[in-house]
Amino acid sequence: MRIEFIVQGSQDIEQLKSSVQENFLVRLEPPRTVFRTHYDSFDWRLYHKESLLEDTRDGKEHILVWKTLKGENYCPRMKLREMPKFAWDLPKGPFRDLLTPVLEMRELTPKVKVRSRIHVMHLLNKDEKIVSQIILQENNLQRQRGARSQELDNRTTIVPVRGYAKPSIEVARFLEQHGLTPMQDDLMITALNLIDASPGDYSTKLQLTLDPEMRADRTMKIILRRLLDIMLTNEDGTRSGTDTEFLHDFRVAIRRTRSALSQVKAVFPKQTLDRYKREFAWLGQITSPGRDLDVYLLNFDDYRNNLPVGMQPHIDPMRDFLIKQQAIEHNALVKAMNSQRYRRILKSWSAFLDEPVKVRSTLRNATQPTISVARKRIWRIYKGILRDGGLITQSTPAEVLHDLRKDCKKLRYLMEFFRSLFPEKYIEQLTRMLKTLQTNLGDHQDYDVQITSINEIRSQMQTQENGTGETLLAMSMLIEGLQAKLRQTRSEFAVQFNTFAAKENRKLFRELFASTWESQKTLQ
Amino acid sequence: MKVIATYNIKGGVGKTATAVNLARLAAREGAPTLIWDLDPQGAASYYFRIKPKIKGGGKKLIQGKRNLERSIRGTDFELLDLLPADFSYRNMDIFLEGTKKPSHQLYKLLRQFKNEYEYVFLDCPPSISLVSENIFDATTAILVPTIPTTLSLRTYTQILQFFNKHDLDTTKLLPFFCMTDRRKKMHRTMMDSPAEYLKNLMPTAIPYDSKVEQMGAHRAPLVEFAPNARAARCYEALWNDVKSYTSQLK
Structure with a gap:
C-alpha cells in the first residue's frame, strides 16, 4: 500500500509540514534533493507488465524500486552503487530473479527524468518506533527530449511501515481533511505525458x-x-x-x-x-x-x-x-x-x-482489390506447403525441410500483413497452428546451422591456436548435444505437420482464402 | 535465501546482540533481511522497539494455520523486517509436536520467503530441544557465540555430540569467541590455542564492550548508535567472515 496526494499550487509545503508536526509525533530529516529516473526497455516490457521501474539517485546511492502502476512494490527495493544496464548486471537475489524473465536480453533505457526536493517525516509511536513515512516532494521535470525544464505537481506520499497500517490511514485522513487530493497516477506517468512519450507505443x-x-x-x-x-x-x-x-x-x-x-x-x-x-x-x-x-x-x-x-x-x-x-x-x-x-x-x-500510385497501371494486380490479391496469394502458398510437407519422410534431405520452413515464413508474413482483412478469431487460430509448425521447423534449422557454424568456429580457433585441447573437446561435445536435439526435432516433425494439416484447419484455410469472397464474409 | 541462526545452549553469551547487529549489517548492504525472534524473552523485538506479541498467539503461527507474513513488522531500518517473539514460544516444542513433520516445520514455514529475503536470521532460545532440531534443519549456518571459558567450551562440545549422535552436518556450526577479555589469562590461552574441535572457528572474536549493554537503553543495534565502538567494528568483521564462509556452502 502507498498513498499519494497532490499538493495544489496554493498549498505551502512548509505549512503542511508544521501542521503534520502539530498533530503527530514526528521526526524530521533535513530536506535533500534526489534525481529520479523512470527506466524501461525500448519496447516497454515493464510497462506492458503494468509496472514501473524507478531509480532514485540519492547522493552516491541508487535506489531501485519496481512497482505496479498502483504503487505496490513487486519486490523489496534495491540499493546499488550504479544503475545496471541489463537485468543480469543486478546482484544475485529476488530482484534479479523476478526482473530477468520480464526484461530478458533487453537493455534498460531512461524514459523520463525528474528532480525532487524531498522532506521526509518519520511518524513515531509511543515507543518512538517509526510506523510510517511521510514524504513531501517538490518535483521538477528536467530538460529532456525537446521539453523544457518545468515544475511538476508537488506531491505527498505516505509509505506505511510493514505491519503498521493504521497510523498511515490516520495521516491520509488528516491530509484529505486539509484539502489534499488523492492521486492515482504515478508521477512518472504524468512526467511521460509532459514530454509526449506514450508508454507502450513501440x-x-x-x-x-x-x-x-x-x-x-x-x-x-x-x-x-x-x-x-x-x-x-x-x-x-x-x-x-x-x-x-x-x-x-x-x-x-x-x-x-x-x-x-x-x-x-x-x-x-x-x-x-x-x-x-x-x-x-x-x-x-x-x-x-x-x-x-x-x-x-x-x-x-x-x-x-x-x-x-x-x-x-x-x-x-x-x-x-x-x-x-x-x-x-x-x-x-x-x-x-x-x-x-x-x-x-x-x-x-x-x-x-510516399509517391502516390499511378491512376492507371498495366500490371496484373496493381489495381485489383487488396482482398482478392491477398487471398489468392495466401491460398497458393498454403497449398504448396500442404503438398511439399506431405511428401516429407524420415529420409528426406534436410534442405527440403529448410525450403518448407521458408515457405511457412512467407505464409506467416502474408497472414500478418493482411490479418485485418479477415475475421480475427479465425486468422488468430490459423496463425497459432502455423506458429507451432514453424517452431519445429525453426528449431530444426537453428540446430543444423549451429552445428555447421560451431564446427567452423572450432576449425578457426584451432587454426588460430585459440583453444586448448579441452576447449575443442568441449565444443565437440556441444556439437554432439546439438545433433541429438536435431534428431529429436526431426522425429517430431510428422506430428506437428499432421496437426497443421488436420481436416478442420484445411477447411478453415479454404473458407478464409479459397471460397468466394461472399461466403467468406459470412464468417465475420 | 540464506538462513543463519545464532544459537547456544547457554544463555547470556551474546546470541541476540549478534543476530541484531549482523542482520542490520546485512540490510545496510542492500540485502532484504528478516530476523525472527524465537526467544520468548523477546530481547531482539525489544531492541527494535517492536512489541513481542503475535496476534492470536504463537501456536497457530508455528503450525502454519496463521499467515506468517501478516505477523512481520518493518523495523526502523530499510530492508530489515522482524518477526516478533511471543511469550507463548516457551511452549514451542508442544506446538511443533502437533505438526506433521515436527523437526522440519520451521524449514517449511521459511520456504515461502525465498523470493523475498536474502537473509533470515533466527535468534534462538537457549536450550536443546525440538526447537533446536528445527533450527539445525532449517539453517544454512549456525553461529555459536562462545565465551573463552571452560564451561562455555563444554557446552559447545555438547552441541557437537548432539550433532554427531543425530548424524547432522557439523560444517554448519560456526563457533566464534565472544565477550572476550584479553586481560584474563584463561581467555588469552583459549583464544591463542583454540581447541581442535572448534573446526570452523570464525577468525573474528567479539570483545567484551560495555557499549553492547547500552543497546537496551538505545533500543537500536550497536552498529547503528556506536558504529566506531570496538565491538561494532568486530561485528562488521565477523559479518564478513560469515558471508565468505556461507558463500562457499552449497
Missing part, C-alpha cells in the same frame, strides 16, 4: 487496419511504409549495438519487406521491384553475421549448462572468441550503414513509398 506488429477494396499497390505501399518506419526506429540502437534486439527487429523488418516484394507479385513495375529486391537482399546480407553471433552469445549459457559440470569452464574461450568476432562484425555493419549505398536506398525507398 511494437513490431504492423497494427494496420486495411481496406479490403483498396487497390493492391496502394495497400502494399502502406504496409511497406510501416515496415520502413520499424527499420528507422531501430536504426540508432542497431548502430550502438549494446542491446541485441534492435538489430533483431531491424532485420525482421528487412525480411518482411523482402517477403512482401517477392510474394505480392505484379503490383510494382519490374524495374523498381528488381532494384529494391537486390538492395534489400544486400541489407539482409550485411545484418546477418552480426545477428548469428548475437544468437550464439545469447544461447551461450544454455550451451554451457548442457555440458558436464567438469567441462563447462573449458567452453569459455569460445565465448571470448565469439565476443571478438561480434565486435568485428558490428564494426563492419556500422561501416555499411554509414555508406552512401545505404543512405541512398533508404532515401529513395522512402520517396517511392
Whole structure:
C-alpha cells in the first residue's frame, strides 16, 4: 500500500509540514534533493507488465524500486552503487530473479527524468518506533527530449511501515481533511505525458487496419511504409549495438519487406521491384553475421549448462572468441550503414513509398482489390506447403525441410500483413497452428546451422591456436548435444505437420482464402 | 535465501546482540533481511522497539494455520523486517509436536520467503530441544557465540555430540569467541590455542564492550548508535567472515 496526494499550487509545503508536526509525533530529516529516473526497455516490457521501474539517485546511492502502476512494490527495493544496464548486471537475489524473465536480453533505457526536493517525516509511536513515512516532494521535470525544464505537481506520499497500517490511514485522513487530493497516477506517468512519450507505443506488429477494396499497390505501399518506419526506429540502437534486439527487429523488418516484394507479385513495375529486391537482399546480407553471433552469445549459457559440470569452464574461450568476432562484425555493419549505398536506398525507398500510385497501371494486380490479391496469394502458398510437407519422410534431405520452413515464413508474413482483412478469431487460430509448425521447423534449422557454424568456429580457433585441447573437446561435445536435439526435432516433425494439416484447419484455410469472397464474409 | 541462526545452549553469551547487529549489517548492504525472534524473552523485538506479541498467539503461527507474513513488522531500518517473539514460544516444542513433520516445520514455514529475503536470521532460545532440531534443519549456518571459558567450551562440545549422535552436518556450526577479555589469562590461552574441535572457528572474536549493554537503553543495534565502538567494528568483521564462509556452502 502507498498513498499519494497532490499538493495544489496554493498549498505551502512548509505549512503542511508544521501542521503534520502539530498533530503527530514526528521526526524530521533535513530536506535533500534526489534525481529520479523512470527506466524501461525500448519496447516497454515493464510497462506492458503494468509496472514501473524507478531509480532514485540519492547522493552516491541508487535506489531501485519496481512497482505496479498502483504503487505496490513487486519486490523489496534495491540499493546499488550504479544503475545496471541489463537485468543480469543486478546482484544475485529476488530482484534479479523476478526482473530477468520480464526484461530478458533487453537493455534498460531512461524514459523520463525528474528532480525532487524531498522532506521526509518519520511518524513515531509511543515507543518512538517509526510506523510510517511521510514524504513531501517538490518535483521538477528536467530538460529532456525537446521539453523544457518545468515544475511538476508537488506531491505527498505516505509509505506505511510493514505491519503498521493504521497510523498511515490516520495521516491520509488528516491530509484529505486539509484539502489534499488523492492521486492515482504515478508521477512518472504524468512526467511521460509532459514530454509526449506514450508508454507502450513501440511494437513490431504492423497494427494496420486495411481496406479490403483498396487497390493492391496502394495497400502494399502502406504496409511497406510501416515496415520502413520499424527499420528507422531501430536504426540508432542497431548502430550502438549494446542491446541485441534492435538489430533483431531491424532485420525482421528487412525480411518482411523482402517477403512482401517477392510474394505480392505484379503490383510494382519490374524495374523498381528488381532494384529494391537486390538492395534489400544486400541489407539482409550485411545484418546477418552480426545477428548469428548475437544468437550464439545469447544461447551461450544454455550451451554451457548442457555440458558436464567438469567441462563447462573449458567452453569459455569460445565465448571470448565469439565476443571478438561480434565486435568485428558490428564494426563492419556500422561501416555499411554509414555508406552512401545505404543512405541512398533508404532515401529513395522512402520517396517511392510516399509517391502516390499511378491512376492507371498495366500490371496484373496493381489495381485489383487488396482482398482478392491477398487471398489468392495466401491460398497458393498454403497449398504448396500442404503438398511439399506431405511428401516429407524420415529420409528426406534436410534442405527440403529448410525450403518448407521458408515457405511457412512467407505464409506467416502474408497472414500478418493482411490479418485485418479477415475475421480475427479465425486468422488468430490459423496463425497459432502455423506458429507451432514453424517452431519445429525453426528449431530444426537453428540446430543444423549451429552445428555447421560451431564446427567452423572450432576449425578457426584451432587454426588460430585459440583453444586448448579441452576447449575443442568441449565444443565437440556441444556439437554432439546439438545433433541429438536435431534428431529429436526431426522425429517430431510428422506430428506437428499432421496437426497443421488436420481436416478442420484445411477447411478453415479454404473458407478464409479459397471460397468466394461472399461466403467468406459470412464468417465475420 | 540464506538462513543463519545464532544459537547456544547457554544463555547470556551474546546470541541476540549478534543476530541484531549482523542482520542490520546485512540490510545496510542492500540485502532484504528478516530476523525472527524465537526467544520468548523477546530481547531482539525489544531492541527494535517492536512489541513481542503475535496476534492470536504463537501456536497457530508455528503450525502454519496463521499467515506468517501478516505477523512481520518493518523495523526502523530499510530492508530489515522482524518477526516478533511471543511469550507463548516457551511452549514451542508442544506446538511443533502437533505438526506433521515436527523437526522440519520451521524449514517449511521459511520456504515461502525465498523470493523475498536474502537473509533470515533466527535468534534462538537457549536450550536443546525440538526447537533446536528445527533450527539445525532449517539453517544454512549456525553461529555459536562462545565465551573463552571452560564451561562455555563444554557446552559447545555438547552441541557437537548432539550433532554427531543425530548424524547432522557439523560444517554448519560456526563457533566464534565472544565477550572476550584479553586481560584474563584463561581467555588469552583459549583464544591463542583454540581447541581442535572448534573446526570452523570464525577468525573474528567479539570483545567484551560495555557499549553492547547500552543497546537496551538505545533500543537500536550497536552498529547503528556506536558504529566506531570496538565491538561494532568486530561485528562488521565477523559479518564478513560469515558471508565468505556461507558463500562457499552449497
